Amino acid sequence: MEKTALRNAIENNRDVTKLGEVASYIPELAKGNRDALGACIFDTGGNLLLEGDYETKFTIQSVSKVITLICALIDNGKEIVFSKVGNEPSSDPFNSLLKLEIEENHKPLNPFINAGAIVCTSLVAGDNGIEKFTRILNMIRKLANNENIEVNYPVFRSEKLTGNTNRAIAYFLKGAGIIEKDVEDILDTYFKCCSIEVDVEDIARIASVIANNGIAPWSKEMLIPKEVNRIVKATMSTCGLYDSSGKFSVDVGIPAKSGVGGCIMAVVPNRMGIAVVGPSLDKHGNSVAGIKVMESLSRALELSIF
């Protein structure tokens, strides 16, 4: 049943890729394949399903914000993390600076907009950017059960060269006293995390650990403490798709996180992790066909938690 649902969801939504555009504000991302659409389900029993253009490689982009939040929470505890970043959804684009000036203490609204993720990056354990990045990369490799995951350096260089809005956000946060240490070092770490190259199986495995209360379905090892896992799922369901999180909740109804590389990672608690890739994006920066695939799957397999 799941195999048929996944196949139908991909095949019935291939044309939707034509309705969006590949991200080009990071020049290297413009090379992404606009027509690609692939997906993976990894369930909590350890079963794997792959469909469509599942071999597509893409950069993890904002899906990395989930893993950065996991590391920040493990390394600091909830009180410290949420003294520097909020829990509220944002109605502004993911890279907006608008609310930073007016929010109490200049705290970013949540960990999944760029400002909030830059704060979480600064909180990850490590004396410098390289140590912080190594911590996050190792966590991604463990959660995906894939030691070969690496950075796509052309994308990293492209982001670093053109990431002026993120630079403005980070310097504002430094001025407001929310981030400490060297701003450029933290930005490099943030850009590198966004540039980690993965495929849908990697992301579906990460999602399956979160779906399985932090325990890896393949080894039964506890990779994410239960309380951290709970916070992450809650944050995904309120803030995971930027300023269209509410609509996604109504139409799909499961915790998820998107990235401008075209991926949507979704978690069906106690059932499965799902990853879709379709680099053609809507105006919010979410995979235009990816959202439709998630809607189809949610309907066919009754995934909504509501």
Ligand SMILES: NC(=O)CC[C@H](N)C(=O)O
């Ligand atoms: N929404 C995203 O995936 C944004 C990530 C991207 N690297 C940026 O900082 O702009």
